[in-house]
Amino acid sequence: MANFKKTIQYIRQVFNEPEAFIPLHAPVFSGNEKKYLNECIDTTFVSSVGKFVDQFETKIAIYTGSTKAVACVNGTNALHLALVLSGVEQNHEVITQPLTFIATANAISYCGAKPVFVDVDKETMGLSPDALRAFLNEHCEIINNNCINKTTGNTIKACVPMHTFGHPCRIDEIKTICEQFHIALIEDAAESLGSYYKSKHTGTFAPIGILSFNGNKTITTGGGGMLLFNDEALATRAKHLSTQAKTSHPWAFLHDEIGYNYRMPNINAAIGLAQLEKLNEIIKAKRKLAHKYAAFFTDNKIDYFVEPKDAQSNYWLNCLVLKNKEERDSFLEETNKKGVMTRPVWELINRLPMFQNCMCGDLSNTEWLADRVVNIPSSSLL
Structure with missing residues (x-):
């Protein structure tokens, strides 16, 4: 079994922390966060109305190349609303994909729908277009422009690939397949703000994409999410549904359908706006860290996960791919015991009790990665 003492020493050297605990991904507040928060407090606009929400939405849309962005209270709610908007x-x-955070499957369940799990690519850790096409060809047929699962008789309404740990999946191929099979595509870009695939920002290939600004993300609003749109009318409907479906009126409380209280508070957007002003510096710093890691682990013959072909990743969480499950568990135990926070990938969603009965394709790549991949400290070195 490998001795990981040298790896622990190197991580401590990189973060200039000879003894202190090193977290997996800590937020960095080095800009106008306090200034904008004080403005919120001074003006009393701390809730769901205020200029910072509008500015944050506008600037995220500009940064990602979207037509419109709609802020939400968190990424899970953004994904739920995207599913609702997709019918x-x-x-x-x-x-x-089963290799994802639980929020992906939970949001599907909020709609009363069931997830179907398809394999990922080893090179991206995201949904495999090859596995997707194979599953659809084997199990589905098109009836009246609906994709019908021949095994269950249910309509496969949507597909939600995720850009895992900030590394873009082969989203253009997935989009083509979904169009051929009449399946709505929703892009879970929760972890990939600042990542590009074929020079296009993640979250903008599908009609709807989502981002997360949780406390451990590349930039944070404390808690928060965002919907990305290329269709302005669809964005307007999203904003309406996210604000309790309240119709415009100077004083009356009128609502025209069931809506959701998914609005991002102005105080969170203030933090997000300040963070966004530093995003280019943060991405540069994270890619510099990735370059250091890649050189060190290559020299020490440990497999470090690099950005996929045609991609520019934000390297949200850096990953090692160890030899087997035993080596993975040894690494996790040794690093965490020494105060260096490391984590395995999430427990595969299809293995959790509430999703064990969901339909799955062949998950060979997913299971191979789950036994070997670990995340190592990835905070931005600003």
């Missing part, structure tokens, strides 16, 4: 309802099925 996902009770007894529908939604294809996604």
